Amino acid sequence: MTRRILAAVTGLVLALTVAACGSDDDAAGDTRTVKVGYIAGPAPGMHLLLAKERGYFTEQGLEVETIPFQTGISLSNALTGGSIDVGVMGAVIANFPARGQGKVFLLNNLEANIQQIWAAPGSGISSIADLRGKRVATTTGTAAHLLLHVALAENGMTTKDVDLVNLDMPAVANTFVTGGVPAAALWAPFDNQIKEKLPEATMIGTAEQFQPKSAIAGGWVANNRFHAEHRDTLVQLTRAWLKANDDIVNDQPAALAAGCPSLAEFMTAEVCAQIYQQARSYPNSEWSTLYADGTVAGWIGQMEQVFVDIGALPTFVEPTQFLDTSIFTDATA
Template structure:
């Protein structure tokens, strides 16, 4: 046992390469995290389908995670080079835990929904009601915006934090009056509660407020191996361009990548907004993307996730993204 402990300890002391090492075929290995849904997997599925990694001289080791914060932890531990986060986890790179290297999509899947028996017909009706919400997610962020729009605060409602799958069960069984949740989970809820009421959605606050998902890199990778980071960005740009132009096919491609029935992701692209890399370069240059991240940071301050709202230029590498697109 003592020998095993010494071996493990010695392995932990071995320094990690910036983004992996060259393999025998000359491709540099990069570890990349993702989540098993359309937004989290579509771009990586396209890169795999189109053979973009090999063209870039890279060899990806893809690892699935249940959420973005876990990937940020893995980045910090050095066991992951790159990852994917939804808007709800953007406070982590904003607090210095990682760098955002590319915008993925704008999420439009979040909803505030009310149970038909609750009697709630508008946002003002949420006062005093029990609301299920996965804490720190994009659904939680939408709830913050919706309450403010209705002239309410978190103290005016009964927030019930729970994980997404539990929200589905609690809402469908009538344990809560309302929920801040997203598609496709709402599709599951509708099978048991088809007459639920949708009170608010992301689009109600667009374009003043947007919900971008992003690709992130660990700080050391950006500092020590920017050339590889640029290659990864280029792969993401090319894959994202394909997804933007083939949204229906991207759903089936992502389903095959995730090894799930195509029906499970059908319609997913309808609740996201995709962009070409040229559009994202333009939006990065004119300050629009920084505005998206600033809006998120302001909400995180209100939620107590951040002490202050930092300049997005400190964590979104727009110049690196733009320069990768010109190569």
């Protein structure tokens, strides 16, 4: 009798243990962890950071681990290497994915006035046309270089018609304000350094002036394996993005007040808000149209073509080969 009771108790304990383990697995299965790398700036990062801050990813059953990066190159390398699942970046969405390194599935905004071209006082430069033969500092292969290329082309020139000085972006701004070059193509917030240290300088061009040819968009890229195996998770990420985008469009000051503190390590909330206000956001309904009518693919193709023209890409690849618009469509269904 004692043995039978002991066996029964032992069996019950084992059953409860197995059930408990099964419950833990099920609970863990309810939440998927996604590693998302992002460029630590307001234009590329705001939707991600706001959705995390306001719990929109949690509502979708996702735990999103955010990892900041300083350059699109390092972020793209991490994405390709598999240390992150998704990357949120700027214009390089039209570069590395075109090489077969990831799938674009979501855009954030247009960086309308974030990319800028400046002329120093006393340089004799008052317009883009005046850049011919002048030294122009920028970081080659970046969105600022993209703007410079388009602006020159619109004025009948190429980068061969200027003396291009390739520096990292902090050095671009510093060299310009200290008189090392008469012109510079850069992005915010480096314009603040110019306004503070060289207030007589003139901004002679922004990306918005040359749109649609200079449409500079940033967005979300999944590594190839994650895109193939976890498409449903990308749809969930996009649903969270849609809620964040609604917030940004409907009450931008409140949205930035909630999202900008996540970038406190890199800039003040005031600078963060100032930069994002130079981007162009669209309502979700308008985004649906932009995906459906091919505008999004067109923007990416324009950026890609510039990368080809400046030698940052070997050949042009149709954006439809690395852009998956169906994820946005499914998220809005």
